[in-house]
Amino acid sequence: MIQPVAVIGAGPFGLSTAAHLRARGIPVRVFGDPMVSWRDHMPAGMILKSTPAASNLDCPQRGHTLADYCDAAGIRRLVTDEDIIPVETFIAYGEWFQQKLVPELEQVRVVSVDRGKSAGFELKLDSGELFTARAVVVATGLSGLAHLPAELAKAAADGPTPTGPVSHSSQHHDLTRFSGKELIVIGAGQSALETAALAAEAGAQVRVVSRGHGKVAFGAPPWNQPKLCPVSPFGRAWSLWALSYYPHPYRYLPAQVRHYLVRRVLGPLGAWWLRDRFEGKVQVEEVGAVVGADASDGSPVLTVRTHAGGTTRLSADHIIAATGYRVNIAAMDFLGHGLRTQLTVSRGAAKLGAGYVSSVPGLYFTGLPAAASYGPVMRFVCGTEFASPRLAKHLVAAHG
Incomplete structure (x- = not known):
């Protein structure tokens, strides 16, 4: 019996990878709740920052783009750069894609992955099933990678919680x-600014605290993009075009440069359509740094250092840290300890070679966990266009 390939994760990268493997006739078992991060961990009313052209899940078959879903669902087509995508529409698109191309999705959790006794990998599911896979693709997206700055730890002694x-x-x-x-919302990126705008629209009194050199700013609308630069999924700029379509050499850059670019390229910047919903509705406090936070009486107080060098305290009923995500292999506790110790890592992320394979043959990473090796494009859905076919091709060549 031919051992299957296991794909862990049913978000855009997991579904896209599975579609490519299935199209090549490779037996695949895909595990996860489809689009769960988008459905459960994004705010209701959110709108995607990406354009329709940058929001397609890649697959070898024609007829499975976002526009194709709109046609099938009988809703207005989203195709131009000026069209905005409600998160609910994108979730429904991902679920439609899954039903069409990955129908055997198993909505169970992978409890552990370890090297097999002879070859391949041994997986245990929360159903109790044990099985062997010839290769494993980790496509777990943002799961378990939320980053809370150390300065907020005192006020969140038991970890960050909504209540x-x-x-x-x-x-x-x-x-x-x-x-x-x-x-108080800490951050200056799209997540922080959109969370703040949505909370203000819901009746909250909101203050955004941006740190360091991060200033609250918004991108240019499509009609104001430079005309002499090539088009990329993220806008018109030669650097964005190269990072989008030619990430091949990215993994050869020095580690310091790679990690810096992942953090800063397309970093703290609000979408052009958010400006009118934000300005005049949300107070902004630009500070040098967050020094600390405490909640001795149950309500948080934030201590910040001003750009003038002094300190001040800001109080609120609640603090939301819109402080992004950090890839950390240690947080992927479904990977067995022995397997994790065999991985070559760089600042917590697995170092990947050609075809998204890690230093452990047969173990692949895609999506956000691959960004440190393949660049900022892996933080976005459009990264499936580059990653999925290359990962599938390498896996087939290496494991048949």
Whole structure:
């Protein structure tokens, strides 16, 4: 009996990879709740920052783009750069893609992955089933990677929680619970600014605290993009075009450069359509740094260092840290300890070779966990266009 390939994760990268493997006739078992991060860990009313052209899940078959889904669902086609994509529409698109191309998805959790006794990998599911896979693709997306700065740890002694003094932006789906409350949102990226705008629209009094050199800013609308630069999924710029379509050499850059670019390229910047919903509705506090936070009486107080060098304290009913995600192999506790110790890592992320394979033959990473090796494009859905066919081709060549 031919051992299958196991794909762990049923978000855009997991579904796209599985579609490519199935199209090549490779037996695949895919595990996860389809689009769960988008459905449960993004705020209701959110709109995607990416354009329709940058929001397609890649597959070898024609007829499975976002526009194709709109046609099938009988809704207005989303095709131009000026069209905005409600998160609910994108979730429905991902679920439609899954039903069409990955129908045997198993909605169970992978408990552990270890090297097999002879070859391949041994997997245990929360159903109790044990089986062997010839290769494993980790496509777990943002799961378990939410980053809370150390400065907030004192106010979140038991970790960030939606009902405690401090939470992470990924822990909120319904922001109406903050109606009538004073809310601090830390960050200056799209997640922070959109969370703040949605909370303000829900009746909260919101203040955004941006740190360091991060200033609250918004991108240019499509009609104001430079005309002499090539088009990329992220806008018109030669650097964005290269990072989008030619990430091949990225893994050869020095580690410091690779990690810096992943953090900063397309970093803290609000979408052009968010400006009108934000300005005049949300207070902004630009500070040098967050020094610390405490919640001795149950309500959080944030201590910040001003750009002038002094310190001040900001109080609120709740703090939301929209402080992004950090890839850390140690947080992927479904990977057995022995397997994790065999992985070559760089600042917590697995170092990947050609075809997204790790230093452990047969173990692949795609999506956000691959960004440190293949660049910022792996943080976005459009990265499936580059990653999925190359991963599938390498896996087939290496494992038949």
